[in-house]
Amino acid sequence: MVQQLSLFGSIDDDGYDLLISTLTTISGNPPLLYNSLCTVWKPNSSYDVENVNFRNQLVEPNRIKLSKEVPFSYLIDEAMMDRPLNFKLLKSFTKDNISLDYAMTRNILHNRSPQMINVSNNNDEEKSGSEQPGNTVNDSGKNSDIRDVDMDASSVLSNESCSPWSLQISDIPAAGNNRSVSMQTIAETIILSSSGKDSSISSLMSGLGYVFEFQYLTIGVKFFMKHGLILELQKIWQIEEAENSQITSGGFLIKAYINVSRGTDIDRINYTETVLLNLKKELQGYIELSVPDRQSMDPRVAHGNIII
Amino acid sequence: MYSITFHHHSRQTVLIKDKSAMVTTATATDIPPALVFNGSSTGVPESIDTILSSKLSNIWMQRQLIKGDAGETLILDGLTVRLVNLFSSTGFKGLLIELQADEEGEFKAKVAGIEACLTGIHAKDYKTSSDSLSPEAQNEICDLAYQYVCALES
Numbered sequence: 001m002v003q004q005l006s007l008f009g010s011i012d013d014d015g016y017d018l019l020i021s022t023l024t025t026i027s028g029n030p031p032l033l034y035n036s037l038c039t040v041w042k043p044n045s046s047y048d049v050e051n052v053n054f055r056n057q058l059v060e061p062n063r064i065k066l067s068k069e070v071p072f073s074y075l076i077d078e079a080m081m082d083r084p085l086n087f088k089l090l091k092s093f094t095k096d097n098i099s100l101d102y103a104m105t106r107n108i109l110h111n112r113s114p115q116m117i118n119v120s121n122n123n124d125e126e127k128s129g130s131e132q133p134g135n136t137v138n139d140s141g142k143n144s145d146i147r148d149v150d151m152d153a154s155s156v157l158s159n160e161s162c163s164p165w166s167l168q169i170s171d172i173p174a175a176g177n178n179r180s181v182s183m184q185t186i187a188e189t190i191i192l193s194s195s196g197k198d199s200s201i202s203s204l205m206s207g208l209g210y211v212f213e214f215q216y217l218t219i220g221v222k223f224f225m226k227h228g229l230i231l232e233l234q235k236i237w238q239i240e241e242a243e244n245s246q247i248t249s250g251g252f253l254i255k256a257y258i259n260v261s262r263g264t265d266i267d268r269i270n271y272t273e274t275v276l277l278n279l280k281k282e283l284q285g286y287i288e289l290s291v292p293d294r295q296s297m298d299p300r301v302a303h304g305n306i307i308i
Numbered sequence: 309m310y311s312i313t314f315h316h317h318s319r320q321t322v323l324i325k326d327k328s329a330m331v332t333t334a335t336a337t338d339i340p341p342a343l344v345f346n347g348s349s350t351g352v353p354e355s356i357d358t359i360l361s362s363k364l365s366n367i368w369m370q371r372q373l374i375k376g377d378a379g380e381t382l383i384l385d386g387l388t389v390r391l392v393n394l395f396s397s398t399g400f401k402g403l404l405i406e407l408q409a410d411e412e413g414e415f416k417a418k419v420a421g422i423e424a425c426l427t428g429i430h431a432k433d434y435k436t437s438s439d440s441l442s443p444e445a446q447n448e449i450c451d452l453a454y455q456y457v458c459a460l461e462s
Contacts, residue, residue: 004350036346036348057365166339192333195441199329
């Protein structure tokens with residue numbers, strides 16, 4: 001059970017360069033580009049599951065968050081191909097559209113090989129590549145949306161085993177009116193690999209009694225600061241079947257957080273809170289870091305909110 | 309659904325349901341660095357059993373726990389033999405023998421030898437399993453967990 005203490009803020013697209021140089025100075029570390037694909041799963045509503053367990057304790061149905069990294073070759077388009085993968089790249093992602101689309105994430109979730117192969121847009125080749133059992137669902141109409149990306153062998157997903165995912169179930173952030181930081185308990189385990197007749201992550205999840213709900217992609221830069229403080233600037237896209245949309249359109253989400261590995265470690269939590277408040281003070285007047293509405297971070301299904 | 313935790317495989321836990329298996333870990337050093345770097349993982353994982361028995365306890369309930377403590381490992385004629393007594397809450401469950409060879413070679417013959425040995429001491433009520441979850445894709449720990457399940461199922 002990890003306690004995550006966090007503060008959130010936002011800036012405009014224009015302020016990005018200045019913020020990057022400010023934060024580089026404060027942290028003494030260079031910005032690092034990262035991405036993550038988060039998929040959120042909810043309990044399968046076709047099962048009639050009660051909210052109490054065998055000990056008659058109340059257990060509210062929670063969403064499960066599965067997340068992992070995706071190869072950057074999935075995310076960049078032709079114009080960005082020759083540019084180095086560093087923080088400057090994030091400035092190019094201002095629009096709603098992004099190379100990663102629903103068909104690709106579906107392939108990741110269902111363990112199908114990616115449909116696009118090479119820059120050579122040979123339709124016959126594509127078809128012969130997709131004529132494996134289980135691949136018939138993808139019609140070629142979907143494929144026309146996918147931009148051709150030159151991929152290396154490491155980014156080709158295997159058909160047999162799912163790649164590592166992190167599985168997290170969060171609690172609603174701690175209550176209280178006078179909280180200076182948001183504090184959320186996260187339970188986590190790591191899925192390393194899978195095997196068997198149906199070894200895709202989505203069938204494993206349905207084995208657990210969960211179904212897919214929604215997914216989002218985060219591209220961002222992060223700074224590792226002192227005292228285990230991590231500061232992230234994020235661009236977030238909702239990946240949907242119809243079209244992708246950028247949630248952070250026109251700006252960046254700033255998330256500053258520290259993970260405390262034991263929730264019972266009160267000393268550490270208090271210390272961590274001070275570290276976050278110091279950062280808040282340091283950036284005051286430039287960026288307002290604040291505590292988000294805890295309702296918006298409620299992962300419980302019955303309450304119909306969206307977690308990020 | 310079965311959940312098998314191997315202490316001799318860095319405490320990885322295999323969940324098996326309907327002939328599909330997933331390998332999970334509760335060891336921080338086993339987490340792929342990429343997952344920690346991009347913030348997907350907080351770096352402090354717990355066992356899937358803990359999650360099933362807390363957060364998912366309205367869906368899943370533990371029926372039986374079988375535990376093997378203080379087992380022995382022997383190297384015997386090219387075979388790694390692991391022996392452990394299994395206990396459930398009601399008492400002795402059985403003796404589990406895990407045989408492993410690095411080379412295919414005479415593995416089958418050696419297993420037959422051990423079986424003959426068991427018959428020799430009139431332990432007729434034994435079960436062997438060398439099944440694999442998916443023959444085309446070898447996943448050692450999943451197959452091992454599946455063999456445990458097959459051998460223990462009665």
